[in-house]
Amino acid sequence: MKKVIWIVLTAGILMQPVASQAQGPKWQRSKASRPELQLFHSQHAFTLPTAEMLRKGEMEFEISHRFLPTIKEGMENFYGLDGPVNMRIALSYALTNRWQIALGRGNVADQIDLQVKHKAVQLRSGALPVLAGVQAGAAWNSRVPGRDHGDPDNFQFYGQLILNTVYAKKLGVGLVPTYLYNQNIYAMDRQDAMTLGSYVQFWLGPSFSLCTEWIPTVSGKRQSYNTFSFGMEIETGGHFFKIVVTNNTYLNSAQVHAGADSRAGADSWRLGFMITRLLRI
Amino acid sequence: MIRIPVSLIAAALALLAENGIAAEFQVDQTASNRVGFTSQTTLDNFAGETNRIDGYILFAGSDSLAASEIHLEVELDQLDTGISLRNRHMRENSLETDKYPLAVFHGKATAVRQDAPDHYLVTATGTLTLHGQEKELNVTAAVQVSGRQARIETEFSVRLADYNIRVPKVMFLKVNEIIPVKVDFTIVQVNP
Numbered sequence: 001m002k003k004v005i006w007i008v009l010t011a012g013i014l015m016q017p018v019a020s021q022a023q024g025p026k027w028q029r030s031k032a033s034r035p036e037l038q039l040f041h042s043q044h045a046f047t048l049p050t051a052e053m054l055r056k057g058e059m060e061f062e063i064s065h066r067f068l069p070t071i072k073e074g075m076e077n078f079y080g081l082d083g084p085v086n087m088r089i090a091l092s093y094a095l096t097n098r099w100q101i102a103l104g105r106g107n108v109a110d111q112i113d114l115q116v117k118h119k120a121v122q123l124r125s126g127a128l129p130v131l132a133g134v135q136a137g138a139a140w141n142s143r144v145p146g147r148d149h150g151d152p153d154n155f156q157f158y159g160q161l162i163l164n165t166v167y168a169k170k171l172g173v174g175l176v177p178t179y180l181y182n183q184n185i186y187a188m189d190r191q192d193a194m195t196l197g198s199y200v201q202f203w204l205g206p207s208f209s210l211c212t213e214w215i216p217t218v219s220g221k222r223q224s225y226n227t228f229s230f231g232m233e234i235e236t237g238g239h240f241f242k243i244v245v246t247n248n249t250y251l252n253s254a255q256v257h258a259g260a261d262s263r264a265g266a267d268s269w270r271l272g273f274m275i276t277r278l279l280r281i
Numbered sequence: 282m283i284r285i286p287v288s289l290i291a292a293a294l295a296l297l298a299e300n301g302i303a304a305e306f307q308v309d310q311t312a313s314n315r316v317g318f319t320s321q322t323t324l325d326n327f328a329g330e331t332n333r334i335d336g337y338i339l340f341a342g343s344d345s346l347a348a349s350e351i352h353l354e355v356e357l358d359q360l361d362t363g364i365s366l367r368n369r370h371m372r373e374n375s376l377e378t379d380k381y382p383l384a385v386f387h388g389k390a391t392a393v394r395q396d397a398p399d400h401y402l403v404t405a406t407g408t409l410t411l412h413g414q415e416k417e418l419n420v421t422a423a424v425q426v427s428g429r430q431a432r433i434e435t436e437f438s439v440r441l442a443d444y445n446i447r448v449p450k451v452m453f454l455k456v457n458e459i460i461p462v463k464v465d466f467t468i469v470q471v472n473p
Contacts, residue, residue: 025350026471027307027337032382035358038369055365169373206374238366278366 036097037122039131039166040174042240043092044274045199046213046229047248047256048176051131051164053119054094059279062090062104066249066272080271088251106252109141109154109185113252117162133162139254141185153190156254157181160197172201180257183221193220195257207235211242215257223259238278245269303339303348305472306431310335312467316355318439320457329362329371331355334466340390349390351405353464354383375446375456376412385410386418399426403433414444422464429470436463 040050043060054060065087067080090104092115102115114137121132139156142149158180166172176197183193196218201211215227231244247268248260262268308314317330333356341348358378362368372378388407395401401424409418422435439460441448448456 025305025337025339025352027305027352029354030310030335032356033333033359035368035372038365041366041369058365206370235366237370238364278364280363 034124036119037124037129037131039129039164040172040201041203041209041235042233042242042276044240044242044276045174045201045211046231046242046244046246046272046274047227047251047253048174048197048199048213048215049117049133049135049160049162050174051119051133051162053098053117053133054092054100054278056094056096057280058094059281060092060102060276061279062088062092062274062276064088064251064272064274066246066251067270068249069270070267071245071269071271072267086249086251104252106250106255108250108252108255110143111139111141111252111255113137113139113254115253128165128167131162131164133164135160135162137253139252144185153182153185155182156185158254158257160253170203172199172203174199174201178253178257180220180254183258184223187221191221193222193257193259194218197257201233209233209235213246215248217257217259221258223261225260225263227256227260228264240274240276242274244272244274246272303341303345303350304470306338306340306468307471308335308337308353309430309467309469314466316462316464316466318360318460318462320460327362327364327367329360329368331357331359331361333359334464336386338468343393346390346393351386351388351390351407353386355385356382357384358382375441375448381412383410388418400424401426409439411439411444412446416443430467432465432467434463434465436461438462 038052040052043050043052065085068084068086069077069080069082071079073080086106086108088104088106090102092100092102094100098119100117105112115135117133117135119131119133121130123130136159141154144151144154147154158178160176160178163175164172178195178197180193182190184191194217195215197215199211199213201209203209210232211230213229217226225247227246227248229244229246229248231242234241247262247264248256249270250256314332314334315330316334317328319328320326334353336353339350357376358372360368360371362371386407386409388405390403390405392404393401402421403424404419404421406417406419408415418437420435420437422433425432439462441458441460448458
């Protein structure tokens with residue numbers, strides 16, 4: 001019996017190295033973490049938002065212009081660039097990777113707006129990944145002739161659903177249904193409007209793309225005309241430069257979704273631009 | 282009671298050594314690991330880093346370096362330069378992390394020199410796979426041993442063209458052609 005035990009023990013000890021070597025390392029790759037899904041590059045088409053977010057702690061400064069003279073006026077007004085202009089400046093700040101706020105001001109009625117944006121859903125499906133977000137905003141028209149600054153009719157509110165998808169990292173499509181309360185601050189009664197904003201962006205290279213934006217009013221009141229814009233976007237290290245041709249001279253969301261003041265067409269195209277810069281303190 | 286002769290134990294240990302049974306160390310995921318790079322040009326200076334390094338080291342002693350094995354992986358998706366847009370450009374346009382998510386070093390130790398109590402200089406040679414390209418890489422690492430753990434620090438340079446990595450041509454974003462890389466991580470022994 002002792003002899004058998006010796007044989008088993010000896011074989012066990014001597015065979016162990018061979019068995020261990022055959023097994024190789026015990027190490028197993030830990031589960032890979034993935035960055036937040038990003039589809040569009042910028043946080044904006046032209047005036048509509050994309051579902052892209054700043055990263056926690058990042059800020060974005062925006063300055064936008066819409067030149068009021070039409071392109072058709074030609075050299076006399078340098079295709080509109082001599083001005084005057086509607087302009088907007090804004091600063092966004094990301095509270096988290098999925099929540100951010102923005103404070104902006106436009107010179108039309110000295111409107112100040114506060115926006116809150118949230119990235120709600122990201123679906124990493126193969127061909128058509130989807131990002132969905134929501135944005136809510138409040139706008140205060142702080143200078144309306146004949147009214148006090150704080151008149152309740154000077155305030156507008158809006159909510160937006162943002163749906164984005166990008167095919168093959170080249171073709172992006174966005175849908176932005178928007179509800180706007182108090183669409184026309186000059187109307188006797190407060191009126192609502194529903195728009196179904198959409199945009200398509202096509203990237204010709206890593207940093208150059210073409211974009212169109214279409215904002216039809218689908219129910220409620222509208223200023224005069226639906227908004228149509230087209231142009232290009234150039235992306236640099238931390239900047240986006242967007243040059244746009246549009247029939248809508250407004251920039252703040254509450255004013256844009258109220259409608260354009262001229263028909264989309266050769267007689268009424270205006271030039272505009274948006275420059276954004278990412279900042280980190 | 283069964284008594285095991287000393288000669289039998291000695292024979293077994295000798296065989297263990299002959300077969301090169303190595304201690305296995307794995308990257309301690311709970312430690313403050315860091316893989317970082319810097320780029321300094323006249324227009325722009327920036328650094329990137331990640332703590333997502335993983336892998337193992339098999340080490341059978343200074344006399345059995347041929348049996349050693351080093352395998353380290355870095356998740357490139359997680360490299361952070363401090364600006365999300367720049368991260369995205371780096372991932373999508375330069376490193377193409379969808380196709381090549383990992384940087385992998387696989388090699389072995391070729392020399393070990395003790396320069397202080399519990400402190401060693403280890404030379405390793407192997408292959409660095411990055412952006413789908415493989416290149417031989419020789420590095421010297423400082424290893425500070427503490428019980429069953431060791432802290433490893435090393436530096437080397439990566440020439441982007443060697444790995445077919447496109448240097449960004451985006452306006453205002455300039456990157457060095459040769460990128461210094463620093464690696465600093467802790468390993469812990471996992472087998473007896």
